[in-house]
Amino acid sequence: MKTPRRWPAFVVFGLFMVSGIATLLIFRPSPTSGSAPLDGASLAPRRTNADATPPAIPFDATTPRLVVRATKSIPHDTAAFTQGLLFHGQKLLESTGLEGRSDIREVDALTGIVRRRVPLNVALFGEGIAVAGERLYQLTWQSGKGFVYDAASLAPIDSFAFTGEGWGLTSDRAVLYMSDGTDRIRVFSAPGFTPIRSIHVTEAGHPVWMLNELEWVRGELWANVYQTDLIARIDSQTGAIRGWIDLSALHSIEALRALRARGAVANGIAIDTTHRRVVVTGKLWPWMYEFAIPSPLMP
Numbered sequence: 694m695k696t697p698r699r700w701p702a703f704v705v706f707g708l709f710m711v712s713g714i715a716t717l718l719i720f721r722p723s724p725t726s727g728s729a730p731l732d733g734a735s736l737a738p739r740r741t742n743a744d745a746t747p748p749a750i751p752f753d754a755t756t757p758r759l760v761v762r763a764t765k766s767i768p769h770d771t772a773a774f775t776q777g778l779l780f781h782g783q784k785l786l787e788s789t790g791l792e793g794r795s796d797i798r799e800v801d802a803l804t805g806i807v808r809r810r811v812p813l814n815v816a817l818f819g820e821g822i823a824v825a826g827e828r829l830y831q832l833t834w835q836s837g838k839g840f841v842y843d844a845a846s847l848a849p850i851d852s853f854a855f856t857g858e859g860w861g862l863t864s865d866r867a868v869l870y871m872s873d874g875t876d877r878i879r880v881f882s883a884p885g886f887t888p889i890r891s892i893h894v895t896e897a898g899h900p901v902w903m904l905n906e907l908e909w910v911r912g913e914l915w916a917n918v919y920q921t922d923l924i925a926r927i928d929s930q931t932g933a934i935r936g937w938i939d940l941s942a943l944h945s946i947e948a949l950r951a952l953r954a955r956g957a958v959a960n961g962i963a964i965d966t967t968h969r970r971v972v973v974t975g976k977l978w979p980w981m982y983e984f985a986i987p988s989p990l991m992p
């Protein structure tokens with residue numbers, strides 16, 4: 694007589710457990726669901742390399758640190774979300790990001806006036822640029838696509854594919870160096886964009902990630918560290934950071950605070966070896982700043 698009384702309770706309990714487990718399986722949060730937190734304040738799982746926290750640089754107080762001051766200020770388009778900056782001869786070329794606003798532009802290095810502009814497909818987010826041979830290479834952020842232009846005319850001539858995120862790009866004129874927001878800089882052939890090797894960037898043995906815009910400077914790779922005012926001077930063979938270039942003195946404290954409040958972070962390094970000058974800027978910055986290449990770095 695006990696069995697007939699217990700069956701209904703057992704069946705109800707079993708159905709309750711099965712439905713509960715099914716509900717948990719169906720509605721559990723996916724590690725990849727949701728949109729990317731652009732402001733960094735969301736508790737959503739990290740989806741991009743830009744969602745990481747900047748490294749606690751400098752890790753070693755004895756690493757040489759050079760605080761630079763501008764010898765000249767050049768107006769900069771405050772709508773330009775700068776992702777790449779380089780001199781091609783005496784032409785200053787800049788690439789910008791954000792979907793619908795990405796382009797490559799030729800900028801007058803004296804006045805900051807945009808002389809030419811080649812927009813990117815509105816669905817794509819432009820990233821770093823570099824010139825190798827007579828070809829200008831442009832990365833995109835997360836689409837795995839890159840584009841090639843004639844460096845003189847900026848006419849599109851080719852495209853290429855790569856894995857992972859695209860951030861900064863530079864060239865020693867033989868090969869291309871690409872950052873992706875991690876501590877890794879990948880080296881690619883030009884042309885072909887075939888992987889050759891990877892450089893892991895460290896300071897005093899600590900990995901330094903969030904490497905962004907790049908510039909080749911006589912065997913060193915200079916890299917903006919995203920969300921900081923520091924440029925890393927990286928040994929291109931070992932990945933060890935030889936020193937820091939500190940951009941924080943380019944602005945007053947009030948101006949620096951205002952820039953940070955609107956996400957206007959340092960990004961953009963262009964070397965003009967002929968005139969021994971460096972031009973730096975940032976995303977949405979109102980100015981580009983010029984300073985002389987420090988003589989210890991270029992005897």
Ligand SMILES: [Ca+2]
Pocket residue numbers: 777778779862863906907908961962963
């Ligand atoms: Ca650059």
